[in-house]
Amino acid sequence: MPDTVQLIPLPGLPLIRPGDDLAELIAAASQKAGLILNNTDIVVVAQKIVSKAEGRFVRLSEVTPSAEALALAAITGKPAEQVEVILWDTAEIVRAQKELLIAQHKLGFVSANAGVDHSNVSDEPGVLLRLPADPDASARAIRRRLAELTGAAPPTLIIDSHGRAWRFGTVGVAIGVSGLAPVQDLRGVADLFGEPLRHTDVGFTDQIAAAASLLMGQAAEGCPVVIVRGLPFTLNEQAKAADALRPKHLDVFR
């Protein structure tokens, strides 16, 4: 029987600006809240504040749309400048139709608008926010710095919200990981009756992302960091977020 797991919203973070040291802000907020981070915690960070700290803003007024962007803008009804920024980060357009642009990001995952966002981005209109250039590296950097500052190196996830095939509603997914394998392979674990389990690969970090996302949900509340406490895990320092991605030849839905 597992123990109770706590999802702890980290209070007291300021609005994040380019150049901010997120780990320092997280460490300070944790200390102020009396939360002593430890190696059995998991730190879950919303992509948006990572992108902001990394200065991934783009002003639409400074973007010149390509011919491809103009064509996709005509199909989707999205501003051509916005489509152009989406294309910067796109490996392949998966679906384009009225009000819908689903792309495979250069980082590998499939999502709406290649993760380019325009809500909660800035008090200046016409500003977009791209995903971190290398979310695994962002997660590693936050974790390493947390270790310097606090002595603890809890596994760290950078998460985003993705729409899904078949079902309405976005759910949290891990786009950057440090210390945790995205997929837990239960193959070989005996089931209740001693039969080997066949239903096997569990989306471990995506489920953690979904859980944390429940608390981050309402943007107006501004809760971009959640500490997950009490969830058992096995450290994996080699894992990367892309381990969760189906290669195209194994994906029957592209």
Added chain:
Amino acid sequence: MPDTVQLIPLPGLPLIRPGDDLAELIAAASQKAGLILNNTDIVVVAQKIVSKAEGRFVRLSEVTPSAEALALAAITGKPAEQVEVILWDTAEIVRAQKELLIAQHKLGFVSANAGVDHSNVSDEPGVLLRLPADPDASARAIRRRLAELTGAAPPTLIIDSHGRAWRFGTVGVAIGVSGLAPVQDLRGVADLFGEPLRHTDVGFTDQIAAAASLLMGQAAEGCPVVIVRGLPFTLNEQAKAADALRPKHLDVFR
């Protein structure tokens, strides 16, 4: 800032058999564990024990495969009797290839094998377990009976694990709901800068399912009921699990 959310694995449930009164077992186990259920909790129940309590077992030896089952068995490499049971519950085959059969269940959702399961089912080999006939009704019945037994009527979810397009790893999803709307519409909520949020529909009950699924994960541990405590919600007595399902004409991935 939201409060800390607890995911509490309910200890002390016995192996479930056909005819068991799940709500009675949950109420008894809660009481024994000193957990006083209340209206602000959410009770998350693994589909498997609901199906077992409802006696949704099928013996492969008693199944005669149809011509369609034989054809799909040849394509997928799955036993024809198993495919036949899957077809009983299938509205439409979405993909069939070697070792893969993705179907739209008659309940509406798309998943592998129409949810027909063969691990953790029985100590007798060759037994399959179908999903509950009406998971929303199952959730309602458990909740109503919990109210009779405990005086509290916490919203109740029946959850399963589904594979996904694009990403490896199954994640928890709600296939039956009582009291909670699957999709939370954040449209109109102001963002941090007062702009209306456009990234809108959140998969609320699926995220709760994913969170609970983290604790149920390892089947051998036998933790089929998780209490979610401290998560704010708005009661919705009209909602049904199918509210999360994209109708085919709005689904570009079928």
